[in-house]
Amino acid sequence: MNWKVTQSLPISFEIFRSQDALSFNKIDIDRKLIVIDLNFYNLYCDKIIIDKNTKILTIECLESTKDWKTAESILDFFEKNDVLRRSEPIIAIGGGVLLDIVGFCCSIYRRGIPYIRIPTTLLSLIDASIGIKTSINHFNRRNRFGSFYPPLYSIIDNQFIKTQDDRQISNGVAEMIKLSIVTDQELFLLLEKNVKELMEQRFQGNIANQTINIAIGGMLSQLTSNLWETNLERPVDFGHSFSPIIEMKNVDDLLHGEAVILDCLLSSCIAFIKNMICEDVLIRIFKLIQSYTLPTYHTDFFDIDLLNIALSDTKKHRNGNIFLPLPTAIGSCNITNNLTDPELLLAILKMKELNARF
Amino acid sequence: MNWKVTQSLPISFEIFRSQDALSFNKIDIDRKLIVIDLNFYNLYCDKIIIDKNTKILTIECLESTKDWKTAESILDFFEKNDVLRRSEPIIAIGGGVLLDIVGFCCSIYRRGIPYIRIPTTLLSLIDASIGIKTSINHFNRRNRFGSFYPPLYSIIDNQFIKTQDDRQISNGVAEMIKLSIVTDQELFLLLEKNVKELMEQRFQGNIANQTINIAIGGMLSQLTSNLWETNLERPVDFGHSFSPIIEMKNVDDLLHGEAVILDCLLSSCIAFIKNMICEDVLIRIFKLIQSYTLPTYHTDFFDIDLLNIALSDTKKHRNGNIFLPLPTAIGSCNITNNLTDPELLLAILKMKELNARF
Numbered sequence: 124m125n126w127k128v129t130q131s132l133p134i135s136f137e138i139f140r141s142q143d144a145l146s147f148n149k150i151d152i153d154r155k156l157i158v159i160d161l162n163f164y165n166l167y168c169d170k171i172i173i174d175k176n177t178k179i180l181t182i183e184c185l186e187s188t189k190d191w192k193t194a195e196s197i198l199d200f201f202e203k204n205d206v207l208r209r210s211e212p213i214i215a216i217g218g219g220v221l222l223d224i225v226g227f228c229c230s231i232y233r234r235g236i237p238y239i240r241i242p243t244t245l246l247s248l249i250d251a252s253i254g255i256k257t258s259i260n261h262f263n264r265r266n267r268f269g270s271f272y273p274p275l276y277s278i279i280d281n282q283f284i285k286t287q288d289d290r291q292i293s294n295g296v297a298e299m300i301k302l303s304i305v306t307d308q309e310l311f312l313l314l315e316k317n318v319k320e321l322m323e324q325r326f327q328g329n330i331a332n333q334t335i336n337i338a339i340g341g342m343l344s345q346l347t348s349n350l351w352e353t354n355l356e357r358p359v360d361f362g363h364s365f366s367p368i369i370e371m372k373n374v375d376d377l378l379h380g381e382a383v384i385l386d387c388l389l390s391s392c393i394a395f396i397k398n399m400i401c402e403d404v405l406i407r408i409f410k411l412i413q414s415y416t417l418p419t420y421h422t423d424f425f426d427i428d429l430l431n432i433a434l435s436d437t438k439k440h441r442n443g444n445i446f447l448p449l450p451t452a453i454g455s456c457n458i459t460n461n462l463t464d465p466e467l468l469l470a471i472l473k474m475k476e477l478n479a480r481f
Numbered sequence: 482m483n484w485k486v487t488q489s490l491p492i493s494f495e496i497f498r499s500q501d502a503l504s505f506n507k508i509d510i511d512r513k514l515i516v517i518d519l520n521f522y523n524l525y526c527d528k529i530i531i532d533k534n535t536k537i538l539t540i541e542c543l544e545s546t547k548d549w550k551t552a553e554s555i556l557d558f559f560e561k562n563d564v565l566r567r568s569e570p571i572i573a574i575g576g577g578v579l580l581d582i583v584g585f586c587c588s589i590y591r592r593g594i595p596y597i598r599i600p601t602t603l604l605s606l607i608d609a610s611i612g613i614k615t616s617i618n619h620f621n622r623r624n625r626f627g628s629f630y631p632p633l634y635s636i637i638d639n640q641f642i643k644t645q646d647d648r649q650i651s652n653g654v655a656e657m658i659k660l661s662i663v664t665d666q667e668l669f670l671l672l673e674k675n676v677k678e679l680m681e682q683r684f685q686g687n688i689a690n691q692t693i694n695i696a697i698g699g700m701l702s703q704l705t706s707n708l709w710e711t712n713l714e715r716p717v718d719f720g721h722s723f724s725p726i727i728e729m730k731n732v733d734d735l736l737h738g739e740a741v742i743l744d745c746l747l748s749s750c751i752a753f754i755k756n757m758i759c760e761d762v763l764i765r766i767f768k769l770i771q772s773y774t775l776p777t778y779h780t781d782f783f784d785i786d787l788l789n790i791a792l793s794d795t796k797k798h799r800n801g802n803i804f805l806p807l808p809t810a811i812g813s814c815n816i817t818n819n820l821t822d823p824e825l826l827l828a829i830l831k832m833k834e835l836n837a838r839f
Contacts, residue, residue, distance in 0.1 A: 127494075128631070129492070231628060234627040267560070442568055
């Protein structure tokens with residue numbers, strides 16, 4: 124006797140823009156269970172209408188505390204508040220770390236309870252809020268544990284960016300630049316032409332809205348057909364090949380977008396060494412990164428042994444392949460499955476040379 | 482700008498019977514990563530062909546250690562062995578506790594790595610190996626964390642039951658009796674008529690195979706259309722309404738099947754009090770349970786306060802409803818959403834009376 128089970132799990136979620144995301148207060152749920160970033164809460168608590176049926180857990184969110192211990196405190200909040208399995212969605216308000224960890228907790232509590240994401244940073248607006256990934260760090264490895272678990276919806280409100288500092292905004296721009304290099308020339312041009320306006324206006328206004336919409340749409344078009352990463356050859360992994368280990372080595376010091384953009388630059392140098400892009404394109408990439416005061420120089424990205432260790436961990440995640448996304452022009456890329464030590468060494472030298480030159 | 486993502490995740494897994502499950506040694510994987518129950522390993526290690534590419538982790542599995550700490554030790558085994566994300570399925574060999582916890586670890590490690598289930602107990606053959614549920618205990622609550630995560634396949638080999646003791650075999654029969662009462666008169670009759678043969682032959686032979694096949698097929702027909710428990714009104718939850726809390730209160734003392742069958746008996750008494758079954762049917766249920774030397778008496782099941790606490794936790798899991806499956810005859814049931822304290826009290830008295838009478 125053999126049996127075969129064949130079924131499919133339908134997934135559906137929405138991402139919508141709002142000029143008043145904290146109006147989730149109007150959402151028709153009897154009890155509102157909110158897990159919110161402590162810093163954001165201190166800035167915006169006046170705007171959150173709290174009634175006797177609202178329960179709030181504030182969490183101090185750092186990459187270094189995106190761990191099981193923090194997850195347990197969130198799970199404890201669910202347990203203490205007797206959350207129902209289906210009809211009391213958790214409202215997660217914060218940056219990528221908070222959204223990832225709350226999503227993970229919701230995915231495992233009673234094998235899954237619903238949740239709503241409200242991102243509060245430029246980075247999480249265009250990144251953590253878009254796909255269905257959740258995670259925590261472990262073994263000093265980024266996102267080692269996690270799940271694919273969609274929220275009910277994400278509410279995108281770019282007004283919160285107003286209260287972010289320059290470094291945090293640039294941190295978000297890094298993921299936009301990443302996406303633009305490998306998939307979207309139009310976004311690259313917009314970011315290139317409007318540095319001053321975007322940064323000074325803190326991503327408010329028309330051009331900002333345009334870049335945010337393009338970034339979200341672009342991410343979605345990359346992710347939608349590959350939500351569960353059946354295909355491990357992913358252009359959006361650009362910038363995520365060497366960076367995870369280096370980011371964790373410099374945890375809370377090097378921000379996620381900073382580690383990613385350094386990886387993007389190194390990978391672009393590899394593309395240059397492999398004759399996949401010309402020097403003009405490489406220099407445009409370098410200068411765009413520099414114009415948003417993102418780092419272009421980091422000694423860990425010049426350490427070939429460390430880079431090889433980092434890549435070997437990434438290989439396990441890509442099932443034995445390096446599947447390195449490398450640009451072939453502004454807005455397009457190829458996935459490469461080989462990289463020699465001499466190529467990597469020459470790419471490091473090129474990255475150093477660019478830093479010396481500009 | 483709003484975006485909507487609609488996709489579906491195809492799920493497919495197989496359950497097949499084998500007379501030589503440990504021949505997984507023939508499975509074409511370069512490296513075999515095995516997580517195995519320590520007691521089973523001590524009994525069967527001669528049968529497992531270990532080559533230089535086999536890595537084994539033995540785990541002592543008890544309900545009381547089905548926790549995050551044990552999960553971490555399994556996850557550490559994955560990490561230390563550099564398991565690839567897709568092509569090195571973990572082979573889980575053991576009873577329900579081991580299969581649940583290894584499945585959970587596989588579901589969260591790198592957001593999911595593949596695994597194969599080889600159940601080694603009658604209970605896990607017909608229960609933990611059939612659906613797609615994984616779990617660990619937490620907050621002193623049974624299966625508080627978990628996921629829906631199918632294995633590649635389950636290999637069912639009833640020869641292992643030969644080395645189980647009587648109490649462990651009866652523990653497995655409990656879930657068969659449960660299923661038979663609410664969904665399958667034929668299975669009930671088979672179990673009723675063949676007590677001696679099934680127990681003496683330790684579930685080997687034709688009738689045993691028949692009961693196992695019916696139990697697996699019956700479980701599958703209940704689960705397949707509701708794999709993710711979209712519908713919370715589940716006949717297979719019979720016996721799982723009051724028992725989880727009481728099982729955890731008596732952890733490692735009262736076995737899972739024992740707790741479940743006590744709940745089945747109490748629930749059948751409730752059905753009798755509600756005039757859903759006649760006394761003859763109730764007595765047949767009582768006697769069948771008794772014939773497999775399963776418990777019919779436990780003071781915790783006579784403690785109305787404890788029963789109400791247990792039911793209130795179950796209500797959260799059933800999203801505010803009790804959704805109590807109650808038999809209406811041998812082989813059929815209704816889901817009831819109300820239970821009064823007087824009814825519960827009368828059911829307790831009935832259960833006591835049956836124990837005094839037989």
